[in-house]
Amino acid sequence: MRKNSLRILTVALLIALTWPVQISAANPNEIQLKIESIDTPTAQVQGSNGERGAALARLADGRLLLGGGATGLNLYLYDLTNRTQTLIGRAGSSSERIDDSRFAITDIAVMRESANTLDLVISYPRYDRTKECVSVVLYSYSANIGIKPSLKRGKLWFNSKPCVPISAVQHASGRIATIDKKSVYLTVGDLGYTEIGNRDKRADLGSVFKISASKVEKISSGHRNAQGILRIGKDLYVSEHGPRGGDELNLIETGGDYGWPFVTYGEPYSSGDYVRPTNTGSHEGYIKPLYNWVPSVAPTELIQLPADKSWGPWSSYIVMGTLKDQVLIFIEMLDRRQVGKVVKVNVNERVRDLDVSIGGSIIATTDSGRLLVINLAS
Numbered sequence: 001m002r003k004n005s006l007r008i009l010t011v012a013l014l015i016a017l018t019w020p021v022q023i024s025a026a027n028p029n030e031i032q033l034k035i036e037s038i039d040t041p042t043a044q045v046q047g048s049n050g051e052r053g054a055a056l057a058r059l060a061d062g063r064l065l066l067g068g069g070a071t072g073l074n075l076y077l078y079d080l081t082n083r084t085q086t087l088i089g090r091a092g093s094s095s096e097r098i099d100d101s102r103f104a105i106t107d108i109a110v111m112r113e114s115a116n117t118l119d120l121v122i123s124y125p126r127y128d129r130t131k132e133c134v135s136v137v138l139y140s141y142s143a144n145i146g147i148k149p150s151l152k153r154g155k156l157w158f159n160s161k162p163c164v165p166i167s168a169v170q171h172a173s174g175r176i177a178t179i180d181k182k183s184v185y186l187t188v189g190d191l192g193y194t195e196i197g198n199r200d201k202r203a204d205l206g207s208v209f210k211i212s213a214s215k216v217e218k219i220s221s222g223h224r225n226a227q228g229i230l231r232i233g234k235d236l237y238v239s240e241h242g243p244r245g246g247d248e249l250n251l252i253e254t255g256g257d258y259g260w261p262f263v264t265y266g267e268p269y270s271s272g273d274y275v276r277p278t279n280t281g282s283h284e285g286y287i288k289p290l291y292n293w294v295p296s297v298a299p300t301e302l303i304q305l306p307a308d309k310s311w312g313p314w315s316s317y318i319v320m321g322t323l324k325d326q327v328l329i330f331i332e333m334l335d336r337r338q339v340g341k342v343v344k345v346n347v348n349e350r351v352r353d354l355d356v357s358i359g360g361s362i363i364a365t366t367d368s369g370r371l372l373v374i375n376l377a378s
Contacts, residue, residue, distance in 0.1 A: 044369030047101030053352025067105030089151025106174030116146035242266030259286030321351030
């Protein structure tokens with residue numbers, strides 16, 4: 001009898017996951033969302049340490065690219081209209097990763113697209129088996145999304161240095177924001193490198209870069225783990241994990257140093273952590289964040305809502321995903337530097353990546369292996 005009850009409960013939960021639900025902010029006068037949850041288990045990254053949501057990009061026709069899967073490096077085409085998912089190909093070989101969900105596609109950028117062909121750049125942390133170390137790489141790819149899908153890897157645009165010992169897989173970042181059809185911005189985390197406080201030894205780590213096929217330019221430094229990036233006009237924003245609290249929203253200034261690991265509004269985890277910040281609860285002497293969260297929310301991707309009626313008073317807000325808090329955070333920008341209203345709305349999922357659909361819906365991937373289609377409740 002108990003087994004039958006469990007089966008009934010399981011079926012009920014699975015059915016519920018495919019139905020739209022309405023979730024509101026703690027204050028009913030704030031944001032109310034309508035959320036449709038779609039199960040996409042084959043796009044979920046698998047690893048001995050748990051699961052991770054897929055990387056996400058939207059095509060001009062509304063279809064989605066999802067990066068992840070059991071290998072961590074699979075690229076899929078997903079059609080929201082008919083709920084079909086097609087494997088395009090694999091971004092890297094099995095020798096470039098270990099059985100760890102962090103070894104996966106971190107972001108996808110569409111540089112050019114036609115009816116059935118795409119030019120892409122894809123980032124991921126790559127394992128060097130010879131040296132037993134990890135770096136963040138950015139490759140170009142050509143994809144065919146027609147009758148016979150395929151993915152061909154092209155030129156290596158970027159390979160971070162130093163290559164960090166395998167024990168420090170964490171904090172790869174690898175978020176991409178397109179600039180034009182030939183160049184992108186890329187975030188590179190500190191990779192948990194124990195020498196991150198040594199400016200000579202850390203080289204590319206904890207930085208934001210402007211990258212093309214022929215040129216790499218460091219834009220800023222002193223970042224811990226920037227898992228969100230958003231370009232608005234000529235301005236570039238990143239969301240960044242602090243150690244324990246001190247998560248940040250930053251406006252990137254060329255040549256700017258954002259202080260990690262010398263200053264943070266957060267606190268170190270313990271004496272055994274890979275690095276202990278020099279000065280906690282402060283950002284003196286370095287560029288201060290536009291906004292910070294204490295305690296931590298574990299921020300991920302950033303998007304901007306369309307400036308139309310679909311989001312009512314929340315139009316043009318920045319939206320940030322989170323892991324720890326399982327909320328979306330709506331951020332009002334009074335001007336390019338000044339943050340206004342900041343509102344958290346529960347989605348009850350660890351949000352890994354975000355994009356905006358053609359119709360203005362928020363599209364989210366989650367660590368549970370789902371796509372969320374999110375709109376303002378009517």
